[in-house]
Amino acid sequence: MYNSGYSHTKMGLAAKNLHKSKERSCGYYMRIVLFFSSLIQSLIIVSLVLFLVYGEPQQTVEEKRIQELEQSYSRLSLENVALRAKEKNLTLQLNLTLTIKKLCENNITNIRRQADYAILTVNSMRKNWAECEAKRSNGVPCSTNDKYLEHRLKQTEELQKLLRANFTEQMHVAKLELENTQKDRIRYRLEAIELRREKALLEERLDIYEKKCKEDFIKSLQGIPDVTKEFLKRVDDLFSKHISFQLTCEKQSLQLENIRANCSSLSSEVENKLQLYLDKVGSQITQTVGENAKCLTENKRLNEDTSWCIRNRSEIIEGNKKILKQTQQNNDKEVEHLLLDIRKLNANTNLLENSLSVKNIEIKMLNDKVNDLNASLSVCKTPPFPRTPTIPFMRPGVSSFGTGMSSPGLGSNPGLGSNPGLGSNPGLGSNPGLGSNPGLGSPSLGTFGSNPSGGSPFGGVKPITGGDITAKINQHLKELHQYAKTD
Known part of the structure; x- marks a missing residue:
């Protein structure tokens, strides 16, 4: 029974030791507290920082x-x-x-x-x-x-x-x-x-x-x-x-x-x-x-x-472009007008050159006629008539020297009549020229006319020589040249 009691007490001690092993010490709880306190401290710091920020x-x-x-x-x-x-x-x-x-x-x-x-x-x-x-x-x-x-x-x-x-x-x-x-x-x-x-x-x-x-x-x-x-x-x-x-x-x-x-x-x-x-x-x-x-x-x-x-x-x-365009249009119009004027002037110059050539040909023809007339005048120089009374010289178609000739002669204008010269003008005819205009007159000499002083039918004027005629012809030629230049 002692043994059984001893063994029982032993079993009780074992159970006591086993119970003591299941208990927690103070350090364990301290660790838990420190863990939670550190966690709370960190949370408080973080919360304060976040709250401050x-x-x-x-x-x-x-x-x-x-x-x-x-x-x-x-x-x-x-x-x-x-x-x-x-x-x-x-x-x-x-x-x-x-x-x-x-x-x-x-x-x-x-x-x-x-x-x-x-x-x-x-x-x-x-x-x-x-x-x-x-x-x-x-x-x-x-x-x-x-x-x-x-x-x-x-x-x-x-x-x-x-x-x-x-x-x-x-x-x-x-x-x-x-x-x-x-x-x-x-x-x-x-x-x-x-x-x-x-x-x-x-x-x-x-x-x-x-x-x-x-x-x-x-x-x-x-x-x-x-x-x-x-x-x-x-x-x-x-x-x-x-x-x-x-x-x-x-x-x-x-x-x-x-x-x-x-x-x-x-x-x-x-x-x-x-x-x-x-x-x-x-x-x-x-x-x-x-x-x-x-x-x-x-x-x-x-x-x-x-x-x-x-x-x-x-x-x-845009304004400058418009102005430039307007100026270009105006310039084109002016240039066009100028070109048309130049064309007209060229046409006029051509016409004037043609007319000048025609005038030169006419002048050459007139010069030839003048030369022919000079030659004929140099051949047909008449001696001066004496102062004798007028003698009626009857001829078919001629009344007398005083009244003029009705037959073909050298000029219808007064030629060797009352005016001092051959004709009324200072040339040989009515107009100052020897061209198509009446130079030497129409084919009749005209009337000799009667001298009012009772002299010869030539009016008492000295006869005209060939030099005077050539001088007058040269003067008329100069006038013709000037007229051609002006045309």
């Missing part, structure tokens, strides 16, 4: 950015109001200058009217003075008002001189004021246009600035609150699960407190550093966004200027 600091930067935008908007609105007030002042000044211009024009018209009236009065006085002078020169007794009229005339002349001087001075002053007002008007209009343009650019710049800020800050931070809420919810759930776990060791509780203190200090340091970094980044982003908006507005303005220049250039090119 995407949480309230970002919202504070956004608020600062919004405040800066509001300040810039208020500043731009004040500038806009100032520009509008300046524009109103400019319009008022322009209206004032226009009214001054109208007053100056009215003064000029009044001065002109007064000058015209003075000129009319002076002219009437001069007329009266001229009438008085005429009456005085004619001996008509003048009226007793001459001295008064002369005095009035002098006064009116002095008044006219004064009015002219004042008129010229007022005209000069009015012209200067008009020029100045026109210059000021142009300058004010240019300034108003420039101010309106700057206003539009500033408004556009502000719109772009606000749009960029909204897109960069607000739209990018739309999902951050949801993420932070979800993260905080999970952290709260984690702490709520582990709060129920009661720590029995004081060292573990002290370690957890140290971890919380370190996490809080670390979170404050991270928050400060991250806040400084975010402030710096926000200022740089603000500067870059402002410069970007400025560059965009300037780019738009430059694009508008470029498009205007291109459009103006295209219009100028």
